[in-house]
Amino acid sequence: MSAADAVPLSETPPVPEDEALLRLKEVSKSYSIRRGLFGERKTLTAVKSVDLALARGEVLGLVGESGCGKSTLAKILLGLEAPTSGDVLVGGQALAGQDRTKLARRIQPIFQDPYSSLNPRKTVFDIVSLPLRIHGIGDGPSRQKRVTEILDIVGLSKRVTRAFPNQLSGGQRQRVAIARALVMKPEIVVCDEPTSALDVSVQSQILNLLSELRREFGLTYLFISHDLAVVQHLATRVAVMYLGRIVEEAGVDELFETPRHPYTRALLDSVLTPDASLGVPDTELGAAFPNPIDPPSGCAFHPRCPKRFAPCDHEFPPTVPTKNGGFVECHLYRERAGASQ
Amino acid sequence: MQASQDDRANEPLLAVRNLTIDIPVGGGTLHAVRGIDFELKRGETLCIVGESGSGKSLTSLAVMKLLGKSIRPHADAMTFEGTDLANAGPKAMRRLRGDRIAMIFQEPMTALNPAYTVGDQLIEAMRLHRPVSKAEARARALDLLGKVGITAAESRFSQYPHQLSGGLRQRIVIAMALMCEPDLVIADEPTTALDVTIQAQILRLLVDLQRELGMAMILITHDLGVVARVADRVAVMYAGELVETGSAAEIFNAPLHPYTRGLLRCIPVPDKTRRGADLGSIPGIVPSLIGEVRGCAFRDRCDMAVAACVEPIPERNDGPAHSYLCVHDQAALADGPAAPDDREVPA
Numbered sequence A: 001m002s003a004a005d006a007v008p009l010s011e012t013p014p015v016p017e018d019e020a021l022l023r024l025k026e027v028s029k030s031y032s033i034r035r036g037l038f039g040e041r042k043t044l045t046a047v048k049s050v051d052l053a054l055a056r057g058e059v060l061g062l063v064g065e066s067g068c069g070k071s072t073l074a075k076i077l078l079g080l081e082a083p084t085s086g087d088v089l090v091g092g093q094a095l096a097g098q099d100r101t102k103l104a105r106r107i108q109p110i111f112q113d114p115y116s117s118l119n120p121r122k123t124v125f126d127i128v129s130l131p132l133r134i135h136g137i138g139d140g141p142s143r144q145k146r147v148t149e150i151l152d153i154v155g156l157s158k159r160v161t162r163a164f165p166n167q168l169s170g171g172q173r174q175r176v177a178i179a180r181a182l183v184m185k186p187e188i189v190v191c192d193e194p195t196s197a198l199d200v201s202v203q204s205q206i207l208n209l210l211s212e213l214r215r216e217f218g219l220t221y222l223f224i225s226h227d228l229a230v231v232q233h234l235a236t237r238v239a240v241m242y243l244g245r246i247v248e249e250a251g252v253d254e255l256f257e258t259p260r261h262p263y264t265r266a267l268l269d270s271v272l273t274p275d276a277s278l279g280v281p282d283t284e285l286g287a288a289f290p291n292p293i294d295p296p297s298g299c300a301f302h303p304r305c306p307k308r309f310a311p312c313d314h315e316f317p318p319t320v321p322t323k324n325g326g327f328v329e330c331h332l333y334r335e336r337a338g339a340s341q
Numbered sequence B: 001m002q003a004s005q006d007d008r009a010n011e012p013l014l015a016v017r018n019l020t021i022d023i024p025v026g027g028g029t030l031h032a033v034r035g036i037d038f039e040l041k042r043g044e045t046l047c048i049v050g051e052s053g054s055g056k057s058l059t060s061l062a063v064m065k066l067l068g069k070s071i072r073p074h075a076d077a078m079t080f081e082g083t084d085l086a087n088a089g090p091k092a093m094r095r096l097r098g099d100r101i102a103m104i105f106q107e108p109m110t111a112l113n114p115a116y117t118v119g120d121q122l123i124e125a126m127r128l129h130r131p132v133s134k135a136e137a138r139a140r141a142l143d144l145l146g147k148v149g150i151t152a153a154e155s156r157f158s159q160y161p162h163q164l165s166g167g168l169r170q171r172i173v174i175a176m177a178l179m180c181e182p183d184l185v186i187a188d189e190p191t192t193a194l195d196v197t198i199q200a201q202i203l204r205l206l207v208d209l210q211r212e213l214g215m216a217m218i219l220i221t222h223d224l225g226v227v228a229r230v231a232d233r234v235a236v237m238y239a240g241e242l243v244e245t246g247s248a249a250e251i252f253n254a255p256l257h258p259y260t261r262g263l264l265r266c267i268p269v270p271d272k273t274r275r276g277a278d279l280g281s282i283p284g285i286v287p288s289l290i291g292e293v294r295g296c297a298f299r300d301r302c303d304m305a306v307a308a309c310v311e312p313i314p315e316r317n318d319g320p321a322h323s324y325l326c327v328h329d330q331a332a333l334a335d336g337p338a339a340p341d342d343r344e345v346p347a
Helices: A070-078 A100-106 A126-132 A140-153 A158-162 A170-183 A200-219 A230-233 A254-257 A262-270 A331-340 B056-064 B090-096 B118-127 B134-148 B153-157 B164-179 B196-213 B224-230 B248-253 B259-264 B328-336
Strands: A020-034 A041-055 A061-063 A085-090 A105-108 A188-192 A221-224 A238-244 A247-251 A319-321 A327-329 B016-025 B028-040 B046-048 B072-074 B077-080 B101-104 B184-188 B216-221 B233-238 B241-247 B315-318 B323-326
Touching: A041 A221, A061 A070, A061 A230, A070 A188, A070 A221, A070 B028, A085 A262, A100 A105, A100 A221, A105 A170, A126 A140, A126 A158, A126 A170, A140 A158, A140 A170, A158 A221, A170 A200, A170 A247, A200 A230, A200 B259, A221 A230, A221 B072, A230 A262, A238 A254, A238 A262, A247 A254, A247 A262, A247 B153, A262 B196, A319 B028, A331 B072, B016 B056, B028 B056, B028 B241, B046 B056, B056 B077, B056 B101, B056 B184, B056 B216, B077 B101, B077 B315, B118 B153, B118 B164, B164 B196, B196 B216, B196 B224, B216 B224, B224 B248, B233 B248, B233 B259, B241 B259
Parallel strands: A061 A221, A061 A238, A105 A188, A188 A221, B046 B216, B046 B233, B101 B184, B184 B216
Antiparallel strands: A020 A041, A020 A085, A238 A247, A247 A327, A319 A327, B016 B028, B016 B072, B016 B077, B233 B241, B241 B323, B315 B323
């Protein structure tokens, strides 16, 4: 269970305080939910006091089951949702109170479903040039030039400029979505399951394109995905989220080689690699993802955890730093926490 | 995952010969499925893998005779346990469906009726086919809910589908499919809408139940990881044809058809693909299947295409159960570009 001794070159270390391009500080987001017409109002805490930092040029993979708060976190980063408490710092400046259009120049999203994220009544040119028009960048001819350029970069021919989304294949649509995100030359791109709606052969094309764009433009990605093989392939650092908390964060090799949190292990065990000599794994995970409106006491993972012991059901687990700057939030590592403090 | 050792194991449970499915569209006829053959033994799992539009779901719907009225299927033979499905009427099919052949769909919410409780739907699934009392059906349903890993089954009985999570709903759908102990389960992307952890659990459940009850299964998916872990045999479908069929080991360890090889190069495999390096890809797009399709439909995307690819393609065999459609023989394919194990890993 010892940490990997050397950090491989391709991994990224934790981000020092002043170098973060983007930093979340104790960010929480809760919603007030009414169940049924006359039901009482209840609070759903989607993100619970999360700290997260992104350094320039890295790819932070964010993994977890549906309902764990990954997409809420993405929305907060994009400025689409305001956090209930905590701070979002972009380039060291607090996001609260800032103009959203200014933020949009630095952070852009690519969403999962290229069928619903593109306006069906607009042409590809309209869709890709809209950010330029909103931000008042350039005039007609220069926008035209910029759109043609960016379409070329994402591998779309000039011919599609006048096409409507329904005339394009899934892969082409996702390329349009990528072009729209990149036309503003952002620093950070939030990719929320960018390939899960695509076929295998198209998925690999889009993943290759994303890698290529990162190398070429020095982009920083927050890469949200449920496909751990894809995350392992693309990410430099990985954060594992469970019920609104990041329960483990580590460099990608370390996380995949020595997963610490029992939930991380269960996630890795669930990955079905294409190996015909293996059967379907037994993840030893209990069935149900807990109800976020009524989360379990203590460690939120304890009802499903194969390694739970005495303190797990009533005591909130400590955040234990690991050797290479990551952390794990689990009672199993508590003694180590005492030793390192 | 061997076929059951039953005496009947050697005669096919389901046999389909030369199935074609034509769909009339504005510009002519869409040849969605173009003359495919396959068979399934008792207790065996066949995975049909392919990308969207390859015809895999239509194939399963044709077996169940659930295709829309405007779609025209034709098969030289389609038999299930000696019953001629090709010529079976609607009444005979209704007796089979949900009883001897059950189906599990991708999206459990559309497979469940939102207006009835889980219990009512489970009980109905059995009473439609069997002369059992409500109490007997209820007992069977509770037993199955336990088997599919639903705790507190009694309390789930009176719940409506919208009150359950996606994983629970899919478990209910599986329990419903198993109410009459079918001989064949057709599962069309049963875990695609689910989280990875739930996917592994549901697949394991299906495989365990299948072994316990001796059911055969056709699993339709685009996920090669699922196929490798679940299948006894694999059929790779491309543009309406089965381009390669073989055991799971043959398809994953010694794929022959250039499309199968291309697909396997597209997915990142830990310890095989170098991190951050470009994944393999298949250039181009699936051709239109409207109008006459000649020769190999994959030739425009194939790096081994030759002039002969526009002519009818011979079916070749490598061993008794491994067949593929290609102008090249095994030796030529083995010398061809990039088998999955010597995939290029650029720095």
